[in-house]
Amino acid sequence: FKPVVSLVGRPNVGKSTLFNRLTRSRAALVADFAGLTRDRHYGEGRVGDIPFLVVDTGGFEPVAKSGILMEMARQTSLAISESDVVIFLVDARAGVNAHDHEIARLLRKTRAHVFLAVNKAEGMNRGVATAEFHELGLGEPYAISSAHGDGVVDLIETALADV
Ligand code: GDP
Ligand code: MG
Numbered sequence: 001f002k003p004v005v006s007l008v009g010r011p012n013v014g015k016s017t018l019f020n021r022l023t024r025s026r027a028a029l030v031a032d033f034a035g036l037t038r039d040r041h042y043g044e045g046r047v048g049d050i051p052f053l054v055v056d057t058g059g060f061e062p063v064a065k066s067g068i069l070m071e072m073a074r075q076t077s078l079a080i081s082e083s084d085v086v087i088f089l090v091d092a093r094a095g096v097n098a099h100d101h102e103i104a105r106l107l108r109k110t111r112a113h114v115f116l117a118v119n120k121a122e123g124m125n126r127g128v129a130t131a132e133f134h135e136l137g138l139g140e141p142y143a144i145s146s147a148h149g150d151g152v153v154d155l156i157e158t159a160l161a162d163v
Helices: 015-026 065-082 098-108 126-136 152-161
Strands: 004-008 041-047 050-056 085-091 113-119
Touching (some): 004 015, 004 065, 004 152, 015 050, 065 098, 098 126
Parallel strands (some): 004 085, 085 113
């Protein structure tokens, strides 16, 4: 059994950067993932001895601007249904926006295990970085930096411990 960890969030919050960090040398895609959709990237990650599958839900084909909301909703619902843990990324530097609220609304309706990751928080005070994201109603936010690695192992260990 390998737990499946999905990365969701609006475009540009750092899903692919986190995916690449988590899968690094194992970036080879998990081929022939029966029944799963094509417009998502699957990879394998590992913390300590524990392997897990990572799903980057970002659309890989350009979506018309008007279609972004629908596409995010579709990707988020798929992620909820196919994963053990959902990591919802937001952007510490950009702050909360309407798309974040929309995704949060979908995630709050489910029983999925959701972890809120406030990305791009390198060099920021944790409390300051995460403060405004409490309003998403998804519990205590984790400050991370996908680009630099801060907080990433902690987050994944906590998330996997919850499976
Ligand atoms: P995605 O659309 O959610 O997959 O986001 P990407 O992973 O493509 O990242 C979007 C932009 O944010 C890129 O320019 C990244 O280099 C940048 N980015 C991602 N993670 C971080 C981070 O931890 N810190 C900073 N400062 N920039 C980041
Ligand atoms: Mg991406």
